[in-house]
Amino acid sequence: MNKIQKTKWHSLCTGKLAKGCSQCVQGRKLVLFITGECAQRCFYCPISEQKFGKDIVYANEWKIQDPNNPVELFEEANITQASGAGITGGDPLMNIERCCQYIRLLKQKYGKEFHIHLYTPLKLITIEKLQKLYDAGLDEIRVHPNLDNNALWDRLALLSKFQWHKGIEIPALPGYQEKTKKLLDFAAGKIDFINFNELELSDTSIPHYALHKMNFKPKDSLSYGVKGSKEMALEMLEYCKQKGINAHFCTAKLKDAIQVKNRLQIRAKNICGDFEKNTGEGTIIRYCLYLPELSPGFSYREKLKAADKQKTLAKLQQKKAELITALKLSEDEIKLDQLKFRLILNVNNKYPLSIIKKLNLKAAKVEEYPTADSMEVEIEFL
Numbered sequence: 001m002n003k004i005q006k007t008k009w010h011s012l013c014t015g016k017l018a019k020g021c022s023q024c025v026q027g028r029k030l031v032l033f034i035t036g037e038c039a040q041r042c043f044y045c046p047i048s049e050q051k052f053g054k055d056i057v058y059a060n061e062w063k064i065q066d067p068n069n070p071v072e073l074f075e076e077a078n079i080t081q082a083s084g085a086g087i088t089g090g091d092p093l094m095n096i097e098r099c100c101q102y103i104r105l106l107k108q109k110y111g112k113e114f115h116i117h118l119y120t121p122l123k124l125i126t127i128e129k130l131q132k133l134y135d136a137g138l139d140e141i142r143v144h145p146n147l148d149n150n151a152l153w154d155r156l157a158l159l160s161k162f163q164w165h166k167g168i169e170i171p172a173l174p175g176y177q178e179k180t181k182k183l184l185d186f187a188a189g190k191i192d193f194i195n196f197n198e199l200e201l202s203d204t205s206i207p208h209y210a211l212h213k214m215n216f217k218p219k220d221s222l223s224y225g226v227k228g229s230k231e232m233a234l235e236m237l238e239y240c241k242q243k244g245i246n247a248h249f250c251t252a253k254l255k256d257a258i259q260v261k262n263r264l265q266i267r268a269k270n271i272c273g274d275f276e277k278n279t280g281e282g283t284i285i286r287y288c289l290y291l292p293e294l295s296p297g298f299s300y301r302e303k304l305k306a307a308d309k310q311k312t313l314a315k316l317q318q319k320k321a322e323l324i325t326a327l328k329l330s331e332d333e334i335k336l337d338q339l340k341f342r343l344i345l346n347v348n349n350k351y352p353l354s355i356i357k358k359l360n361l362k363a364a365k366v367e368e369y370p371t372a373d374s375m376e377v378e379i380e381f382l
Helices: 019-024 071-079 092-110 127-136 153-161 177-187 205-213 229-243 252-271 300-306 309-327 353-358
Strands: 029-035 084-089 115-121 140-144 165-172 193-198 246-250 284-290 335-337 342-345 362-368 376-381
Touching: 019 029, 019 084, 019 115, 019 140, 029 071, 029 092, 071 092, 071 252, 084 092, 092 115, 092 127, 127 153, 140 153, 153 165, 153 177, 165 177, 165 229, 177 229, 193 229, 229 246, 309 335, 309 342, 309 353, 353 362
Parallel strands: 029 084, 084 115, 115 140, 140 165, 165 193, 193 246
Antiparallel strands: 284 342, 284 362, 335 342, 362 376
8 A cells, every 4th residue: 555645636535536526626526415314414524504404406506497407507517618527415316316417417428438436324325326326427435424323334335246346535634543443444355446535624513512512613814723633634545544445635725725725717718708807716806886785785686586587787777878879889898797787888898977976886896716606705885
């Protein structure tokens, strides 16, 4: 077994990365959130209350409006130049038919080389469900055994019935060294790899409360990573070497500074238009005009959700017409953003603020992520 090595992605490993991971670090894996439903709730689960328990689908940050229509899924895959997808939840096996449908759709669209892996607890695993996933074309399966209860560990053996890559993915939990070693003893020979994720404190209330109650602390003032998680992972990687198990420690820095950033940079490059400025850092700068009642600030997202769409768009259309006349613009020199209820001008041009204010609009230069939800990074009101 190879020695523990540092990768160029700020992670540690004892052997070759699983293929799903090798694409992920390049930002080329589409995250396919197949459902928020789950038969269990792990105390460290980072899924938000907005998703947990709800039968909804997301392709990266893009909520799929009609799960039976793949057009938005394909568009997100194209924009991010995805070479594979990671299916997650909730527990994807809560909706096995949707899983298989999406696996087939992606394989048909992008070919057999489009690599798909899936995360699931052991709770709903049966030979019948595994057969469906395998027949649909799943390339890699990663399971989350319960470290506090070994009653279902025997189901790991079912993974070997099929010719795919199989592994375990769990957080590196400080204080869980002995329980994790027992799992590794049991899993040796039954899996191809194990991934340890750096444990992170979550903004989601249930795991946030649970992790604090267990006295987990951040490792420093700038990170959500938990103190002791990296040290625990290093100990487990050493143990994996003894057991002959390929192991990888995925750090919080890898996920945020490498994986997500790479994907955002690809998306920004592919969607940035003439009206916008690509920062090269995975964000886009836009020149935006807001109605005062729907401008960014306190409860901004809630205000957008509560707005009367038909009336708001009609008001923006009127403002657009007034701006075209006042600023002597052509129709295609101003855009109407129907998702965030705002008007967008060319960020490379200068506009008289006195006219914009006279029309009762608020102007701002906005740095945003190039995601479907255009989450704001920084707002400079003008």
